[in-house]
Each structure stands twice: as C-alpha cells, then as structure tokens.
Amino acid sequence: GQQVMQIPQYQHVQEGEDFTTYCNSSTTLSNIQWYKQRPGGHPVFLIQLVKSGEVKKQKRLTFQFGEAKKNSSLHITATQTTDVGTYFCAGLQAGTALIFGKGTTLSVSS
Amino acid sequence: KAGVTQTPRYLIKTRGQQVTLSCSPISGHRSVSWYQQTPGQGLQFLFEYFSETQRNKGNFPGRFSGRQFSNSRSEMNVSTLELGDSALYLCASSSVPGLAGPSTGEQFFGPGTRLTVL
Numbered sequence: 001g002q003q004v005m006q007i008p009q010y011q012h013v014q015e016g017e018d019f020t021t022y023c024n025s026s027t028t029l030s031n032i033q034w035y036k037q038r039p040g041g042h043p044v045f046l047i048q049l050v051k052s053g054e055v056k057k058q059k060r061l062t063f064q065f066g067e068a069k070k071n072s073s074l075h076i077t078a079t080q081t082t083d084v085g086t087y088f089c090a091g092l093q094a095g096t097a098l099i100f101g102k103g104t105t106l107s108v109s110s
Numbered sequence: 111k112a113g114v115t116q117t118p119r120y121l122i123k124t125r126g127q128q129v130t131l132s133c134s135p136i137s138g139h140r141s142v143s144w145y146q147q148t149p150g151q152g153l154q155f156l157f158e159y160f161s162e163t164q165r166n167k168g169n170f171p172g173r174f175s176g177r178q179f180s181n182s183r184s185e186m187n188v189s190t191l192e193l194g195d196s197a198l199y200l201c202a203s204s205s206v207p208g209l210a211g212p213s214t215g216e217q218f219f220g221p222g223t224r225l226t227v228l
Binding site: 033035041042043044045048088090096097098099100101102103 | 153
C-alpha cells in the first residue's frame with residue numbers, strides 16, 4: 001500500500017539555525033499537505049502543494065513538491081522557539097485517503 | 111465558525127470493554143476522517159465518511175468501526191479493547207467540492223479523545 005516516509009524523526013537546533021524535514025512517497029501523489037502539531041495540541045494545516053516542482057513560501061517556511069510528485073520538503077529559515085512542534089507531511093493518491101508520515105519533531109533551544 | 115469538537119476528551123477503559131467516541135465536524139463540512147495517533151506510529155488513518163458512507167478505510171481490524179449521521183456527525187466504536195488501543199483518537203473534517211472523489215481539502219482536526227486501556 002501507499003507509504004509516506006518522513007525524515008528525520010527528531011531534530012534539535014539552536015535558535016537561529018535552519019531546519020529541513022523531508023517526505024518521500026512510494027507512489028506518485030495527487031497533492032501533499034503539511035501540518036504542524038504543537039506539544040499537547042492537534043495537527044494544524046499549514047499548506048497544500050499540487051503542482052509538480054511547486055514551491056511555496058510562508059514567511060520563514062519554504063515548501064517544495066518534487067518534479068516527480070513523490071517527494072516534498074519543508075525548510076524553516078532561522079528557527080525560533082515558536083517553531084517547536086511536530087511537522088507532518090500527508091500525501092494524497094487519487095482515489096485513496098490522505099496518508100500521513102510519522103512526523104519530524106523539532107526542538108529549539110535559545 | 112465553531113471548530114471540530116470531540117467527546118469525551120479523556121476516557122479510561124479496561125481490556126475487553128467497548129468504547130464509542132463522538133465527533134462533530136465544522137458546520138457545512140461533509141467529510142469526516144478518523145485517525146489514531148500513538149508515539150511510535152504517528153498518525154494512522156482509520157476511515158473516512160462522506161454523506162453517511164464510508165469512503166475509505168485504513169488497515170485496522172474489524173474491531174474498529176464507525177458511522178456518520180445525516181447531520182455529518184460521526185462516531186467511531188472500538189470493541190473488545192486491547193492494551194494497544196491506548197492512543198489519541200483524532201477526528202478531522204473537511205469540505206468537499208464535489209459529491210464524489212477523494213477529499214483533497216484542508217483537514218481541520220479536533221482536540222482528540224485520549225483513550226487509555228488498562
């Protein structure tokens with residue numbers, strides 16, 4: 001079945017450093033979504049990417065969708081303590097449900 | 111608009127019992143999905159309902175079932191509870207542009223029900 005792999009599982013950075021999480025699917029995706037879950041909270045939608053090679057930015061966050069629509073990345077520039085949480089990618093293959101990666105938990109020390 | 115609500119928020123059960131969890135989606139959302147979240151496995155898809163029909167199902171045993179009512183509210187039931195069923199159960203709703211096809215919209219998650227099986 002469809003699998004979505006996400007690495008790394010954990011990442012600790014010093015405040016101000018950059019952070020990247022990668023997402024890979026075993027199959028071609030219709031779209032990919034990214035979510036953030038703060039400690040003790042529930043996942044909150046960040047963005048959806050649909051087109052091959054698409055790049056979207058939200059302030060310090062940059063999201064990319066691979067040319068083959070099988071991989072994606074989330075890059076955070078100059079992390080802040082407010083970026084702490086677990087970042088999930090979720091891939092959709094046509095006709096199936098949204099499948100979540102296991103997430104990357106980011107911790108930031110000041 | 112009110113967000114997705116889930117009840118109860120916390121639940122403690124013993125092995126062998128059954129449990130029913132409830133989810134009320136955002137008004138106007140017709141798609142409701144359920145996920146099981148555990149530290150080791152992340153977010154695992156249970157099932158998705160749209161217009162009272164189960165549209166997709168994850169790889170969980172038949173002890174896990176669900177349903178959706180005409181007002182889009184959804185319930186999930188777990189029978190014969192096992193220790194491994196301890197988890198956070200999340201419900202998410204989304205608006206679906208068409209009457210058929212997969213939900214591709216943003217998922218709005220509820221706060222979850224924390225189930226502990228003793």
